[in-house]
Amino acid sequence: QVQLVESGGGTVQAGGSLRLSCAASGLTFSWYTMGWFRQAPGKEREFVASISSITRSIQHTYYADSVKGRFTISKDNAKNTVYLQMNSLKPEDTAVHYCAAGRAAGRVGVSDYEYWGQGTQVTVSS
Numbered sequence: 001q002v003q004l005v006e007s008g009g010g011t012v013q014a015g016g017s018l019r020l021s022c023a024a025s026g027l028t029f030s031w032y033t034m035g036w037f038r039q040a041p042g043k044e045r046e047f048v049a050s051i052s053s054i055t056r057s058i059q060h061t062y063y064a065d066s067v068k069g070r071f072t073i074s075k076d077n078a079k080n081t082v083y084l085q086m087n088s089l090k091p092e093d094t095a096v097h098y099c100a101a102g103r104a105a106g107r108v109g110v111s112d113y114e115y116w117g118q119g120t121q122v123t124v125s126s
Contacts, residue, residue, distance in 0.1 A: 002025070002101070004115055005118070006117045006119060007022075008020040008120060009120030010121075011123040012125070014090055014091055014125065015089065017087045017088075020099075022082045022084075023079075024101065033053060033103065034050065034101055035101075036073060040096075047064050049071055050105070051082065053105070070087050072087075084097070092124075093122060097121075099117040100116050
């Protein structure tokens with residue numbers, strides 16, 4: 001049974017930082033592209049960042065334009081964990097943040113990911 005468990009959410013002032021973690025079990029973690037999505041109240045779930053499996057010693061990362069330069073995604077295959085370091089947070093980053101696992105690199109659609117975590121709330125106050 002595949003499980004993705006997020007942690008690290010919370011409330012922070014604008015300009016602050018948070019680090020989200022997602023611990024995975026029940027899947028061959030190194031084979032999967034891992035993604036972060038978020039969903040604000042009344043809005044659709046949107047892509048934030050993804051990191052691919054390593055192919056020919058190359059690992060690809062992708063970011064939504066809204067978070068480029070502020071967020072960094074990383075993957076620790078030894079710990080079966082993916083991280084999202086979020087810096088320079090803005091009130092518009094407030095949302096439930098979800099971890100997801102899929103098999104194709106570079107995909108930004110919700111339907112491109114097979115497995116999902118339960119989400120962790122990030123609230124940024126102005």
